[in-house]
Amino acid sequence: MTQTVLLLRCPDRPGIVAAVGQTIAALGGNIIHADQHTDRVHDLFLQRVEATFPDGADIEAAMRPVAAAYDMTWEIHRPGPSPRIAVLCSKQGHCLADLLSRVDLGELDADIQFVASNHDDHEALVARHGVDFHLLPVAPDDPSRQSADMHALVRDADVDLVVLARYMRILPEAFIADFPNRIINIHHSFLPAFVGAKPYHQAYERGVKLIGATAHYATGELDQGPIIHQDVTPVSHRHEVTDLIRLGTDLEKSVLARAVRLHLEHRVLAYGNRTVVFD
Incomplete structure (x- = not known):
């Protein structure tokens, strides 16, 4: 059977x-x-x-x-080989390190084909996990070339899922179109609040009592894709920006990992700009 x-x-x-x-x-x-x-x-x-x-x-x-x-x-x-994943990251490595560890421990049934980044900060970390690392820096005189090279790298690897583990580059629409509902991004905010850069600074200025993280499918509209998973943690007037960042990075790791697991276990149905998650 x-x-x-x-x-x-x-x-x-x-x-x-x-x-x-x-x-x-x-x-x-x-x-x-x-x-x-x-x-x-x-x-x-x-x-x-x-x-x-x-x-x-x-x-x-x-x-x-x-x-x-x-x-x-x-x-x-049907049952088969572990899904093939590409992980893209930039300078912040907490989500990347968490995903690598969860795969090694068997918490995520996935085969990470490679990690690609526009910076070399985490090359040694990736090597310790026995995963290929690709450095694709951004040339100041031709930034679009890096995006095209990243697109080609991911496309040619024939992966099942692309995970943006705090990858701080905007993907071109052609890239996203090649992987509909197969690119998961982690946003360091409880969307739709505080979109864009420095959401923890925005949260501090607003004096919020909760901060959150959101994992969603990437679409052509920045930070507006169907939401897979979200979580929050309480904060108070005593928390400074550094405290919010520390608490937020913990949330980002767990929210992204859960979203990836839900996708890999075929528990997410996306329609319109919404999802139903059968967990």
């Missing part, structure tokens, strides 16, 4: 759950776990199903008439 994940999305109407369940049963499959959500505003039904199937079961053929009948978009994810 092979355990498989199905992700389904279609206009909401009666009979969807029954049709999917009957199709799985007819193949000799067994549903291990199922979760679903109906977005009434968008009249949309979304479902994640984990099921085991006999070896050789033709799931695609069985699902085609169901998908056609319900105008359904669906994905199938």
Whole structure:
């Protein structure tokens, strides 16, 4: 028996759950776990199903008439090699170090193909983990060349996911278009508040009582992509900017790691500029 994940999305109407369940049963499959959500505003039904199937079961053929009948978009994810990941970073290495450690410890089922950066600060760290490091500096007279080289490097590596671990360069739209909902960024703020540079300084000036971090899919609009995971921690008037940065970096690591795990386990369904996360 092979355990498989199905992700389904279609206009909401009666009979969807029954049709999917009957199709799985007819193949000799067994549903291990199922979760679903109906977005009434968008009249949309979304479902994640984990099921085991006999070896050789033709799931695609069985699902085609169901998908056609319900105008359904669906994905199938079978067990296989660990997903291939590219990690991009700049000068700050806390998220990078955390991801490398979690992969080494088996907390994240992923194969980091390489780390690429516009700075060489973390080359030794990456080497200690046995991962390839690529330095792509930005030439002051031609900054767009670096973006094109980074795009080519990632594209040619045939990775399943790109993780921006505090990579402080704006990706060109062509890069993002090649990896729809497959680029995860960590933003050091609780979006949509305090977008852009120095959010902890902005938070300090506003006297906030909570700071946060946001992991989201990258889109052509900076820091506006579908949100996967967020978290916050309380702060007070006694905290200075350095304290906010210290607390915030801890949040960034955990928020990014959880978002990556949710994506790798096929628990995120993105639609419009929203996500449903089946955790």
